[in-house]
């Protein structure tokens with residue numbers, strides 16, 4: 469088994485009364501990754517090579533900025549990231565610049581003749597190259613990468629704890645189940661980490677738990693909707709007042725809902 473560095477945070481998250489203990493873990497890993505990015509990361513050449521290449525997704529650029537901490541570090545990280553990306557874009561443009569210029573001077577008839585000869589247009593190629601580059605950049609984020617890697621290990625550790633420690637297994641089974649995102653990650657880790665009877669035992673516990681918790685929250689949302697019926701004006705909301713945001717979190721995993 470790999471390192472078990474997550475034993476303490478996992479246990480602490482499963483001690484909380486929450487719709488998904490792994491969401492609690494992921495939020496913590498996200499905060500750590502954000503702090504790391506504007507903290508130690510900027511002094512590490514390897515991390516800078518990484519952030520220069522990947523940049524951040526919109527959500528994490530926003531969160532990094534909104535932290536309002538270490539603005540110099542964020543500025544330095546953005547500066548070298550932009551230098552690198554500008555170089556890439558300039559290179560793509562320079563490769564086709566002369567051909568595009570010639571094409572622009574040919575006019576309509578010249579271009580029509582070229583396309584009749586089956587000659588692909590340079591401006592088309594330039595657009596394709598730029599779109600490919602920009603799409604790739606859109607899909608990379610150093611914070612997302614860090615969370616994904618650490619979360620994968622954390623989920624493996626969770627399964628290991630379930631499999632080896634009875635106290636933890638009890639906590640796991642007493643929890644409110646998991647959001648669909650982490651339910652999926654648990655299943656995929658179980659496929660990798662457990663085999664034979666241990667895998668079956670895990671599924672035998674996880675599935676009834678998860679399904680009954682999903683049913684519970686669906687009942688709560690249903691109760692919430694019924695409370696808008698005038699006949700229920702003086703009825704009891706029970707646990708349903710925040711059933712909608714809880715159900716969204718159950719379906720999506722960590723999200724930023726106004727509560």
Ligand SMILES: [Zn+2]
Pocket residue numbers: 488489490491492646647648649650721722
């Ligand atoms: Zn979750």
Ligand SMILES: [Zn+2]
Pocket residue numbers: 524525526527528609610611612613
């Ligand atoms: Zn991200």
